[in-house]
Amino acid sequence: MRFDMQWISGLALAVIAMVGLSCAHGNTEKKDAAPSQAEHESMVSQYRKGVEESKKIVIARVNGADITMNDLINKMNQIAPSRIPRGHERTPELDQMVKKEALDVLIFRELAIQEAVRQGMKVPPEQIDETLKKIRAKAGSEEAFNKSLSMTGETEESLRKVIERDQLFDMIVKQEIFRKATEDPDPHSVENRKLEWEAELKKNAKIEIMLEEVEKKIKEESGKPGS
Numbered sequence: 341m342r343f344d345m346q347w348i349s350g351l352a353l354a355v356i357a358m359v360g361l362s363c364a365h366g367n368t369e370k371k372d373a374a375p376s377q378a379e380h381e382s383m384v385s386q387y388r389k390g391v392e393e394s395k396k397i398v399i400a401r402v403n404g405a406d407i408t409m410n411d412l413i414n415k416m417n418q419i420a421p422s423r424i425p426r427g428h429e430r431t432p433e434l435d436q437m438v439k440k441e442a443l444d445v446l447i448f449r450e451l452a453i454q455e456a457v458r459q460g461m462k463v464p465p466e467q468i469d470e471t472l473k474k475i476r477a478k479a480g481s482e483e484a485f486n487k488s489l490s491m492t493g494e495t496e497e498s499l500r501k502v503i504e505r506d507q508l509f510d511m512i513v514k515q516e517i518f519r520k521a522t523e524d525p526d527p528h529s530v531e532n533r534k535l536e537w538e539a540e541l542k543k544n545a546k547i548e549i550m551l552e553e554v555e556k557k558i559k560e561e562s563g564k565p566g567s
Contacts, residue, residue: 398550402451402546407443415443451542453505455516456511
């Protein structure tokens, strides 16, 4: 549920421009001073708007299902720590590598979840309830939980859907990759089976990738006067 603005700066400049984040500091920047309450509230408000705008930007479709800029940014943030060691400087090449890997993962996950649904897999409601309970407990308080939902533009209902999709993915992967891989003595059987199954899923899938066009438009928008 983390939303890291460092990736927006490279991937979604139009989002920033739309909500006014590109001039968040300006002449009022104070390097050594903590933001005032009013400034903090303004930053939080802009942050939330950025999240909402990124959810509206479709960067790929898998059999008609949208993958958004927000999905991509979140997945990049999950991947980046293991690809860019702490203390190492980010480079365009590293950013591109992380972005490509994140998009590949999102496409594979969507195909896998769609296959789980096609096979009639279902997640028991009580299993979703239990996971939601753990998330609430980890937040520390109901207030903190609700604040987290607000910051990411989620509702409890939409979070339940996220949990359901995650668990459907785990179920189908366990069946189609791990169980079948155990039948193969090759030590690389899990990765081999994953690649084999991914190729099967993509064979008849309709995958549209619009990221390049979206990024081009974002750069054009960010370069306009007043952005």
